[in-house]
Amino acid sequence: PSSERAAAHQAWARCQRCWSSRSPSSWQEQAQGTMLKVLTAFKSSEIEQAVNSLDRNGVDLLMKYIYKGFEKPTENSSAILLQWHEKALAAGGLGSIVRVLTARKTV
């Protein structure tokens, strides 16, 4: 529903800002938690459209959060993250994964 989508967009914007500034690790953890909630909120069929709405920097940022999510798996998180990973990879290519590995600023 549209209210969920709006909430997801807001959370996404907040996560983007959190990454751009030098945020303390507590904020980063909060952003990661929020990010995971946002990604889980989407239905599988909606993932591709969501990814395609992002620009290059957005796809790179999404990929960073996906790998951060892999680092601390929860009950169901890996399955959902893998679905997001497949679509993000199709949009950003291997280069987006390389930039996760070489990034100096972590999410």
Next chain:
Amino acid sequence: MAYHSFLLEPISCHAWNKDRTQIALCPNNHEVHIYRKDGAKWSKVHELKEHNGQVTGIDWAPESNRLVTCGTDRNAYVWTLKGNVWKPTLVILRINRAARCVKWSPKENKFAVGSGSRLISICYFEQENDWWVCKHIKKPIRSTVLSLDWHPNNVLLAAGSCDFKCRIFSAYIKEVEERPSPTPWGSKMPFGELMFESSSSCGWVHSICFSASGARVAWVSHDSTLCLADANKKMAVATLCTETLPLLAVTFITENSLVAAGHDCYPMLFTYEESQGTLTFGGKLDVPKQSSQRGLTARERFQNLDKKASSDTTNATLDTLHKNSISQISVLAGGKANCSQFCTTGMDGGMSIWDVKVRRPRSALVPPRLG
């Protein structure tokens, strides 16, 4: 021949002579081998054995026909052809780490060596003492210098480093040249002056290249990006995050187009749009697929399942000409302003020559003729 497999090991580095009849390359050891084109074949004509460590850089001066080599043994040698023998002259670089790259200046009266000592050695010949001396550019380099390229004015030098930065220095040597006239990169150029420094990308700068006019410099980094700084736009930097694995080599082929290649094993075209200050991906060059669209037999399917645990019918082998990463690109014909032919060498031990065809206003890359 458009693709030649020289070795089963990587070609560490290569350089061509002026008329492109001979290629000097390091076959992943301490030597330099020179091959000459004999019709469709390549024959080895010289073996240069002097280095005590892997040869990491070779450059062949077109006019004076001298070779300069550098290696992990912290040395550089200038080679002169006397009769039919290449004679080496040791150049003391005063470095305590491996040398990584070497380039003759356009006038061939100097050469620059980048090294793991976090500095660049600018070497020139001192007539009175009859030997090569060197001066160091140190500040503010903080890690290994991986790549170098000279500006056409013989003074400015671009350097790519493992500290993630591309820098342009002045390598003005008053003993061998006149004071240079101002360029878009600046007017005061004392030796070692930093004219430009990129803000941090996040990857080692593998390769760097000035455009033919010298007004632009492009570099590729290990974070899968291609960047270009335009001196005519106040040194504004355009960045392109590619979808590929990191690129290892880049060169301009016109003032607005570049060819780069790397760990994806194929060269690709990029164009710079000056008015908007943007870089765009212009297409990849690939060997056209052979018509292998026949289905798999039941036996092959079972073998796939057995060997690779996959019932996938797609081919897992590389479709590209080079079967491993391309580590170096050199312009063969047309210069960096109007390149019509370039060469790639890679970790598969192969060397390939590519033709650039200009169709109407846009360039297109034509795959090499095989066989």
